[in-house]
Amino acid sequence: MLMESPILNNRYKNFILATTIPVFILYGIFMIFPILQSLYYSLFDWSGFTKNMTFIGLKNYAELGTDNFFLKTVWTSLKYVLYGGVLIIGITLLFTYAITGYKSKRMKDLVQMILFMPNTVSPVALALLWGFVLNTRWGLLNSILQGLGLGFLAQGWLGDDYIFGAALSLLVWIHVGFFIVIYLAGADRIPPSLYEAAEIDGANEWKRFIMITIPLLKDVIETSIVLWTIFAFKIFGYIYAFGAGGCGSDPSPGIRNLSVQLYLTAFGKRTPINRLAYASAMAIILLLLVAILIYLIRKVFKSTEILEY
């Protein structure tokens, strides 16, 4: 590359400075510096809206450790990571198997486009939609069950017993569409010669998928697990707008992840808590949990055998 020649180096210098420094500073001020500020605020007893700021050290963190509401949202977030992860990655892999078998490129594109579609829609609209699907009296699911003569299976899906599954199913429906796009792009890049060789060896389609596609998608699978872990903690709109008792109320405690609880603690309007410093401590825990989980996922993937192709 040209940069290695010292004569041209100077000509680039101003260009590099002019393109990188302003953007990097902007990014630093609005995205990196606030993390440090969150850390700072978390050491105080402070509503955020008054001048009364008392330094209390790590007391906010100690309180989080005994705050059952908070601990429950951490647990719920982890449940989203785990159950959601297994369902989403599993279904996405099955769909990858089905779609890579299509002969027609146009068909592939069409199916992929429809699967991704929910990701382009306002989360408020989707949460509302899911309310209609799962409504006890006239929802789509219960109507279908009754139509099939399986009325005894109909449930109050939005009641406390099923609400977590209800929210989870919405997230699965949306994110399978998101990850399938990445998986198919990954599968497209696998050299066809590998499949041909396996076919000659007598491996059938399913075996080829297990033996070739999945191992070669390892990077993609790792990326998707990392992304889903981040999503599970930070997803907000779908859950916030998924009002249990009809729209317009705070989301049911059973489906709140860390983000939603954080928002309610800091800015929630229906039952104002307004503890900005305490919520800042939650923000730091959120960041730490995500970082630790990503580290662990990477470690697990690194320890599995590296395949050459």
Place this chain on the structure above:
Amino acid sequence: MNSKLDQILKYIINLFLIVWIGFSIFMFAWFIISSFKSTREIYTSVWGLPKVFRIENYTRVLTDFGLARFLLNSVLTVLTATVLTLALSAPISYVLSKLKFRGSSFITMSFIIGIGIPVQTIFIPLYLMMSKINLTDSLTGLIWLYTVTSLPFTIYLLMGFFKTIPSSLADSAQIDGASAWQSFIKIMLPMARSGILSAGIYIFVMLWKEFELALVFISKEHKQTVSLGLYSLVTKLTYTGDWGGLFASVVLVILPSVVFYILLAKRFIAGLTVGIGKN
């Protein structure tokens, strides 16, 4: 025997996929159909067709419930933020992907990390910062927030694109005496046009449906964007029982991004997946 089992498995998976897709299409179609029904029709048959297609629901929500205002706010905010994000990201992405200099990998890394930072970890300090400079309840403030939070992923996407463009042309222009800016604007930008367009579509669609930042930073009704406006409308219209109006609102809110996406789906997906599989 084994291959027969495989065949059955394949049928089951395909059936599952067909049901899944059928459901998705049905749900979108149902939204649209319901928006033409009167509230009474929705009550009597939720999943049926309307007798006549009426557009009163649309005119009502656009005028009486201020949806036109929300749409206008979103168009202004999202378009400006998209253009601003691209203008800020394109040059730096080019530099980071093509030139090695001291600090370049540090800067690249910090942007990559930014993709993983949940906005919740920073919105309290951001809120306090923005209210100090009077940029809460302001579309200008929202444009800034949208731009800054879109930077990391956009830079990541565009770096992927610039990497696929050979640098030989720009290099030879440099030898011919063009300045770095000239060779970037005259040679690299035109070659990266399709990549920049894909990234732009992606940013537009993602910001169009954005909800959380709007919820935190905007409270005045006439400043609300579509997702937030829809949220307040849901509360209002379910309270008055105006289901027809509710569906019309949903359709109007999701239509721009869905149509945009359908028309440009190929580009959109290409933009999203450019970095996949080549580490």
